[in-house]
Amino acid sequence: MKRVGVLALQGDFEAHRKAIERAGGAAVEVRTAAGLDSIDGLVIPGGESTTMLKLLDLENLFEPLREFGLRKPVFGTCAGAILMARAVTHPEQRSLELMDLVVERNGYGRQLDSHVARIAGPGLDDFEAVFIRAPIIRSVGPSVRVLATYRDAPVLVEAGRRMAATFHPELTGDLRIHRLFLEML
Numbered sequence: 698m699k700r701v702g703v704l705a706l707q708g709d710f711e712a713h714r715k716a717i718e719r720a721g722g723a724a725v726e727v728r729t730a731a732g733l734d735s736i737d738g739l740v741i742p743g744g745e746s747t748t749m750l751k752l753l754d755l756e757n758l759f760e761p762l763r764e765f766g767l768r769k770p771v772f773g774t775c776a777g778a779i780l781m782a783r784a785v786t787h788p789e790q791r792s793l794e795l796m797d798l799v800v801e802r803n804g805y806g807r808q809l810d811s812h813v814a815r816i817a818g819p820g821l822d823d824f825e826a827v828f829i830r831a832p833i834i835r836s837v838g839p840s841v842r843v844l845a846t847y848r849d850a851p852v853l854v855e856a857g858r859r860m861a862a863t864f865h866p867e868l869t870g871d872l873r874i875h876r877l878f879l880e881m882l
Contacts, residue, residue, distance in 0.1 A: 702736035708744025743775030797838025804833025818845030
């Protein structure tokens with residue numbers, strides 16, 4: 698059984714851990730660079746991306762996480778997708794640059810603009826997507842494949858062994874997206 702780490706610094710990492718386990722993976726919480734050594738892939742959960750950056754720096758995890766993401770599968774949701782992008786806007790901030798994406802923070806608006814939508818994509822008939830202060834992917838590079846869109850913007854993308862979602866799949870009972878990530882391992 699493949700071991701999937703869930704970055705457990707901030708955000709709803711517990712919901713991801715449970716979803717990975719229900720989807721058939723072995724999930725472990727990762728809080729240090731040493732924790733990256735024993736896993737086959739990593740989930741970077743939603744949360745607040747600027748807070749996550751501060752915590753990555755505090756724990757000396759930024760570079761080890763980037764190096765891990767260049768070698769092994771990574772799945773980022775919401776703030777995790779922001780951290781994986783090549784460029785971040787609204788406002789600009791640094792990122793891990795693991796996927797050729799330009800992402801706008803809080804693209805759909807403020808907290809009260811958070812919502813749930815029904816979405817369909819190739820091989821993903823009609824699934825529920827929970828958008829909480831969600832980013833919008835404004836552009837994708839040629840190496841990125843769009844798996845699902847919402848309001849004409851990509852919301853689920855993959856590039857090789859990396860995947861990003863601008864919504865929170867861990868907040869629904871649907872395990873198809875977590876299973877997609879497990880298939881990358």
